[in-house]
Amino acid sequence: MATVLSMKEPKEIKKLRWKDLGLSHSQLVDFYKRMLLIRRFEERAAQEYGKSKIGGFCHLYIGQEAVGVGAIEALRDDDYIFSAYRDHGHALARGMDPKSIMAELFGKFTGCSKGMGGSMHMFDVTRNFMGGYGIVGGHIPLAAGTAFGSKYLGKDSVTVCFFGEAAANQGVFHETLNLAALWKLPVVFICENNRYGMGTAVERAHAVWDIYQKASAYDMARGWFDGMDVIESYRAVKEAVDHARKSNEPTLLEARTYRFRGHSMSDPIHGHYRTKEEVEEQKKSDPIPRFAEELLHAGIVTQAAIDEMEAEIKDVVNEAVDFADRSPEPPPEFLYENVYV
Amino acid sequence: MTMIAFREALNQAMSEEMERDSNVFIMGEEVAQYQGAYKVSQGMLQKFGEKRVIDTPITEAGFAGLGIGAAMIGLRPIVEMMTWNFAILAFDQLFNNAAKIRYMSGGQFKVPIVVRGPSGAAHALGAQHSQSFESMLAHIPGLIVIAPSTPADGKGLLKSAIRDDNPVMFMESEMMYGQKGEVPDGEYVTPIGVGDVKREGKDVTIIAWSKMIHVALAAAEQLANEGVETEVIDPRTIRPLDETMILDSVKKTNRCVIVEEAWPFASTGKEIASRIYTKAFDFLDAPIEHVNGADVPMPYAHNLEKLMLPSIPRVVDAVKKVLYR
Numbered sequence: 006m007a008t009v010l011s012m013k014e015p016k017e018i019k020k021l022r023w024k025d026l027g028l029s030h031s032q033l034v035d036f037y038k039r040m041l042l043i044r045r046f047e048e049r050a051a052q053e054y055g056k057s058k059i060g061g062f063c064h065l066y067i068g069q070e071a072v073g074v075g076a077i078e079a080l081r082d083d084d085y086i087f088s089a090y091r092d093h094g095h096a097l098a099r100g101m102d103p104k105s106i107m108a109e110l111f112g113k114f115t116g117c118s119k120g121m122g123g124s125m126h127m128f129d130v131t132r133n134f135m136g137g138y139g140i141v142g143g144h145i146p147l148a149a150g151t152a153f154g155s156k157y158l159g160k161d162s163v164t165v166c167f168f169g170e171a172a173a174n175q176g177v178f179h180e181t182l183n184l185a186a187l188w189k190l191p192v193v194f195i196c197e198n199n200r201y202g203m204g205t206a207v208e209r210a211h212a213v214w215d216i217y218q219k220a221s222a223y224d225m226a227r228g229w230f231d232g233m234d235v236i237e238s239y240r241a242v243k244e245a246v247d248h249a250r251k252s253n254e255p256t257l258l259e260a261r262t263y264r265f266r267g268h269s270m271s272d273p274i275h276g277h278y279r280t281k282e283e284v285e286e287q288k289k290s291d292p293i294p295r296f297a298e299e300l301l302h303a304g305i306v307t308q309a310a311i312d313e314m315e316a317e318i319k320d321v322v323n324e325a326v327d328f329a330d331r332s333p334e335p336p337p338e339f340l341y342e343n344v345y346v
Numbered sequence: 347m348t349m350i351a352f353r354e355a356l357n358q359a360m361s362e363e364m365e366r367d368s369n370v371f372i373m374g375e376e377v378a379q380y381q382g383a384y385k386v387s388q389g390m391l392q393k394f395g396e397k398r399v400i401d402t403p404i405t406e407a408g409f410a411g412l413g414i415g416a417a418m419i420g421l422r423p424i425v426e427m428m429t430w431n432f433a434i435l436a437f438d439q440l441f442n443n444a445a446k447i448r449y450m451s452g453g454q455f456k457v458p459i460v461v462r463g464p465s466g467a468a469h470a471l472g473a474q475h476s477q478s479f480e481s482m483l484a485h486i487p488g489l490i491v492i493a494p495s496t497p498a499d500g501k502g503l504l505k506s507a508i509r510d511d512n513p514v515m516f517m518e519s520e521m522m523y524g525q526k527g528e529v530p531d532g533e534y535v536t537p538i539g540v541g542d543v544k545r546e547g548k549d550v551t552i553i554a555w556s557k558m559i560h561v562a563l564a565a566a567e568q569l570a571n572e573g574v575e576t577e578v579i580d581p582r583t584i585r586p587l588d589e590t591m592i593l594d595s596v597k598k599t600n601r602c603v604i605v606e607e608a609w610p611f612a613s614t615g616k617e618i619a620s621r622i623y624t625k626a627f628d629f630l631d632a633p634i635e636h637v638n639g640a641d642v643p644m645p646y647a648h649n650l651e652k653l654m655l656p657s658i659p660r661v662v663d664a665v666k667k668v669l670y671r
């Protein structure tokens with residue numbers, strides 16, 4: 006039997022708060038700041054998209070910030086991260102420079118992928134940020150690969166892989182889960198269940214709606230958590246990552262979350278597949294004001310401090326846009342670079 | 347004749363064939379409730395109901411294979427791939443099953459499936475979302491590959507594809523879905539394997555298909571101002587290829603440029619060139635020029651994306667080269 010984690014069954018989830026998790030006040034403030042940075046950064050990215058400064062597909066993470074921030078805060082610098090095309094939030098949570106991310110969105114040479122990747126393909130080798138990928142489910146086995154590599158090389162790095170719930174229907178997801186369980190690979194699969202794969206609701210695409218239960222076919226540790234709660238996200242991922250580091254065993258985690266924006270910039274917020282009322286209802290559990298309230302209530306921050314953070318982040322985002330605007334495009338000859346080593 | 351957009355022409359083709367034959371159905375990601383990722387299947391769910399207009403999970407290999415199985419017992423599935431980039435996941439099904447079942451079974455089974463969707467670059471979609479696979483598909487014996495350039499051709503060829511008893515790979519273009527063109531009123535089909543002369547001329551032949559026809563026609567227009575009469579021909583079907591049309595045109599103009607969006611290595615353009623060299627060598631007054639997408643993955647940066655793709659100036663230059671101008 007797979008190791009039973011405390012998050013294994015929903016009803017077993019204990020609402021541990023920060024004291025029990027050993028989180029300091031400054032860490033908690035940092036959680037908040039990172040979520041806010043992602044939110045404001047992407048709101049601005051949406052505006053710049055409207056001005057055609059950003060092109061192509063641009064998938065915003067707005068609404069899901071607590072998942073990425075909580076999860077990535079639970080990692081060490083030498084752990085590996087894979088993302089899909091909804092990757093700006095993960096990149097920012099990993100501490101990548103907002104300037105280099107905005108420049109990437111603008112297709113500039115100073116971008117984190119030198120302008121060659123764009124919104125869906127953010128990479129940062131210095132932070133073990135192994136990339137954003139555009140084919141649904143296509144990156145999942147790569148995460149098993151770095152986990153295999155860590156084990157092979159005798160390192161105790163853990164790999165974390167983010168993907169949407171729709172990706173969990175792809176064959177490669179199941180192939181990878183089997184490999185990871187069979188070979189005991191230190192990888193944590195984090196399925197961000199935002200209820201819709203583009204315009205298709207979970208119930209219309211999955212025979213089993215509890216995504217985390219798909220791991221039971223591979224006798225893999227599994228669980229779900231409230232993805233609108235950054236502390237829950239941290240707690241669940243920390244537990245799974247610690248477990249992976251100690252025992253080399255994989256876990257499938259399902260983050261229950263929601264995206265407040267359309268699937269991509271070309272998809273309306275509501276329409277054929279969900280109502281305005283539903284979105285408004287979900288916004289009541291917006292992870293950012295929810296956490297602010299908690300911090301204020303506990304006396305960890307003051308409203309003045311929160312306002313200050315807003316102002317600070319506004320500057321960071323403005324700077325990122327200025328930087329991206331001023332940066333050069335890749336030179337023409339770069340078209341032919343890096344096809345091969 | 348009526349002016350309609352490409353997406354509407356395709357919609358008409360599918361709807362007409364579904365009205366004609368109850369064994370035709372469409373499935374794919376977002377084809378029903380969402381009305382199509384690119385709105386090609388708009389209104390079809392309302393018209394034909396859930397039994398015949400089916401939303402699938404994101405499982406390309408699974409639903410392509412399911413379609414092949416259904417086709418083996420007489421259904422005529424239209425499988426929409428949100429784009430051909432995602433169809434790669436189903437290439438095993440298409441290459442190993444769809445293309446080979448007829449042959450392996452000694453002719454006992456046929457696989458009348460149509461797999462269709464947009465192909466090629468759109469705008470700033472980056473490396474994984476901007477690929478043209480017609481050459482790769484056409485490499486496989488057993489598959490038919492169609493890449494139309496106008497709403498009229500799209501409609502007529504899609505109807506033929508649905509009626510054809512072979513697996514047909516149908517390549518559309520996101521950039522062309524909104525493009526309007528005259529479509530004949532009433533029932534018509536366009537035969538598979540027959541090309542079309544899109545513009546007549548006597549000085550040079552440009553061969554192109556799909557989106558590249560429009561680059562070729564724009565280049566021809568520009569060249570006309572310089573006194574060059576360019577013939578633009580569109581094979582429309584990549585496999586089987588209308589060799590007669592190609593050879594006739596080259597024998598007339600004695601000069602040829604082939605424009606394709608796909609990468610140059612082992613491409614459809616190279617296949618066409620090889621046939622011209624083999625069968626019309628003596629008619630050529632200059633080596634054939636190729637204009638392809640650059641031999642690199644698609645970059646995101648706008649300036650590099652423009653450089654990567656065939657453009658009007660590149661086609662004009664290639665024409666001048668074969669004219670020794």
Ligand SMILES: Cc1ncc(C[n+]2csc(CCOP(=O)(O)OP(=O)(O)O)c2C)c(N)n1
Pocket residue numbers: 091139140141142168169170171172173199201202203268375404406428432435
């Ligand atoms: C193999 C493949 N099929 C289809 C697509 C088009 N597509 C991009 S994202 C998406 C929905 C994926 O939903 P989910 O995995 O739940 O992630 P989310 O977008 O909700 O974050 C689809 C259909 C794709 N990129 N790759």
